[in-house]
Amino acid sequence: MKPLNHFIEMKKNGEKISMLTAYDYPSAKQAEQAGIEIILVGDSLGMTVLGYDSTVGVTIDDMKHHACAARRGAKDTFIVVDMPFxxxxxxxxxxxxxxxxxxxxxxAxxxxxxxxxxxxLVxxxxxxxxxxxxxxxxxxQSFGITGYKLQATSKEAAEKLIKDAKLMEQSGAVMLVLEAIPSxxxxxxxxSLSIPVIGIGAGSETDGQVLVYHDVLNYGVDQKPKFVKCYGDFSGGVDALKTYHEEVKTGVFPSLEFTYKKQIMDEIDT
Structure with a gap:
């Protein structure tokens, strides 16, 4: 597992850091197998996995449940977990x-x-x-006030964000995620910071990038933000499930190939 100082060295050397938001054992396992350097167990699981309208309904027990599953799937990957609303x-x-x-x-x-x-708190x-x-x-978590839109678009807001970022570093933050701000x-x-900065919808000049597993693979996602790029397509799962449904209804599945066969009834006196 890469320690924190490794990510500092990556920043110094200009080596990009890959982060992926994943919420369970199989997705975290795939992330580790792919060489992803940091897994974020984000409270976005509220919308992506639990079907909520926002992250507000996610509890600390939800985060513990999913983070523990991700840890079991990625024993050797640096894992970050969200403190929920x-x-x-x-x-x-x-x-x-x-x-x-x-x-x-x-x-974590x-x-x-x-x-x-x-x-x-930091x-x-x-x-x-x-x-x-x-x-x-x-x-x-503050979408009710800020909305889901580009942030820090005025001179005053940009200056405040720069000040806040420096204050986070001074307070001891080991890394910073910047989301949906001008590149x-x-x-x-x-x-301006010595700690790694990970961007999501923040352009290419941050120290690394983070996207959500389900967005990257087009898995059960209805709408994707502008900054999301799909690298695979799991949307075909519905067609596969329809075929399964039809084969069950018509008796095609299970065929002998998928059946345990033993003439046990010949040994039973009925």
Missing amino acids: GTVGVDDKTDMQHAIELYRDTR NALKIEGAHITP RKCTQIGIPVVAHLGLTP DLAAAITK
Whole structure:
């Protein structure tokens, strides 16, 4: 497993970092087999896997369940897990309890926390040895206020984002995710920080990129953002399931090829 300082060295050497959002054993296993360097167990599982309209309904128990499954599938990959909505910004004591619980129970390598308001929690987590990946720009847990759209499009908002990013690094964040911001702004922030910056919808000049497993493979996704590129197509699964349904209805499946055959009834006195 690559340690944190390895990603710092990758940034220094100009080597791009690959991150993939995956939520369970098979997807995490595939990510590790593909050589993906970081797996993010994101609270986007609320929409992608659980069918919610947003990330708001995702609980800490949901995150623990999926992060543990991902860890079983990718034992040798650096795993980051999201702190879900409602577990941050309650009060200092409760926030820390949630952070400790999620980090301890999932065996993740780091926690990801959204928003510029969480610098006190970043500091406290760092003090007790919990690595934190900060997330700025479009933060889905705040979609009710910000909406799902490009962020930091004004001079004032861009200047604030630069300030927030530097503050995250100063507070002890080990990595930063920038989502849905202008590419030139993302490039400037990336150059100004010593910690790795991972982009999603933030252009090509960040230190690495993250996309969601289901988006990359077109798996059960109805709408994809502009920044998503598909590298495979699992949408044909419906046709395969229709064929299975038809073969069951007509008795074609299971044929002898898929049947355990033994003349056991000849040995039973009926």
